[in-house]
């Protein structure tokens with residue numbers, strides 16, 4: 001083990017140094033990579049020296065999500081304290097199902113869950129669990145809603161025309177989950193949004209009324225705190241009022257923006273989240289925690305047990321302590337709690353809030369830059385860590401693709417309401433304001449230089 005840990009340190013040093021000085025890796029095709037690096041697996045192993053060389057190559061040929069010009073996804077550079085916790089969890093190799101074999105690790109998970117429940121004032125029966133991603137949290141919310149609306153489903157399957165609602169800007173996991181849940185596309189309604197991309201509560205109400213009039217059974221609404229493309233926040237209180245009126249399960253998808261609960265300045269964006277029957281948060285997006293680090297919370301712990309519980313005498317051999325395997329979708333789970341706990345313990349709730357605030361400051365700076373330069377056009381001017389824009393009349397798809405191919409900047413493009421634009425996401429709280437300025441100056445210089453290719 002010692003030698004491999006020394007090697008780990010050596011490999012990481014080279015990687016981090018490269019990431020610092022060459023923050024973006026130019027694109028390569030899978031074929032180019034296979035020709036360049038010996039990835040083939042074979043019957044016989046290789047020497048340690050050859051392995052070291054190959055691993056070094058692999059590291060240096062992986063896209064650098066921690067680079068300061070990585071704005072392509074909803075995550076960025078990891079916080080070192082969270083990395084420390086994650087590395088320790090690999091050494092500990094716990095499975096997170098029972099207290100007997102995981103001990104303090106499941107107690108740590110429970111502490112995170114309970115502290116978040118306290119922060120949002122979620123009530124005395126609230127609980128939650130770490131899950132393998134925001135998509136999975138959304139699925140679990142949907143399944144609990146289904147099982148609550150019709151308690152026969154677990155025995156007989158679906159027998160009614162059950163209808164789910166979400167906005168047209170909802171994450172694509174909703175389209176998958178409605179199939180996984182046995183309901184099918186035709187039982188999902190996509191509600192229209194306002195000019196900022198937020199679900200229109202009146203349209204939701206209309207859709208519910210229409211389904212009721214046809215004898216359907218509305219049962220579930222998924223609202224979003226921080227939509228994937230525009231980063232906008234659905235009006236949770238208004239939507240919660242409607243769910244209460246019609247007795248529908250409300251799940252808030254806070255995969256992206258749910259972390260605002262930690263910020264004094266931005267928690268108003270998620271006001272009403274504690275009225276949801278369930279909500280999810282990803283710490284791997286705005287909170288610099290290594291992928292994946294996702295949680296689902298439920299107002300009533302019994303719902304988790306009803307939908308996901310099962311006894312197993314070969315597994316649960318002590319009543320003592322938390323036994324999360326009794327209300328999780330998986331059996332063994334990766335320990336995603338220790339990394340987040342290590343970060344949180346180190347910087348405190350205030351520190352988490354400051355990370356969130358910092359990302360809004362970076363976005364505001366970018367938004368102002370776009371607004372103050374006539375060569376740019378801004379789409380969706382609202383409080384969010386997403387800045388959607390176009391530069392001159394360059395095709396955003398081509399521009400973003402070329403920036404990636406040439407290893408200049410990693411930034412994506414997206415579309416909404418018929419417009420296509422560059423989508424800059426400022427979720428790396430370790431970025432400096434000067435990185436944002438440099439993002440624009442790089443982009444401008446690049447566009448001028450490659451005008452021919454961009455035509």
Ligand SMILES: *Cc1c(COP(=O)(O)O)cnc(C)c1O
Nearest residue numbers: 133134135171226227228255256
């Ligand atoms: C990222 C995202 C998800 C999916 O989260 P994963 O952890 O990638 O599964 C779901 N909903 C929203 C709004 C997101 O932004």
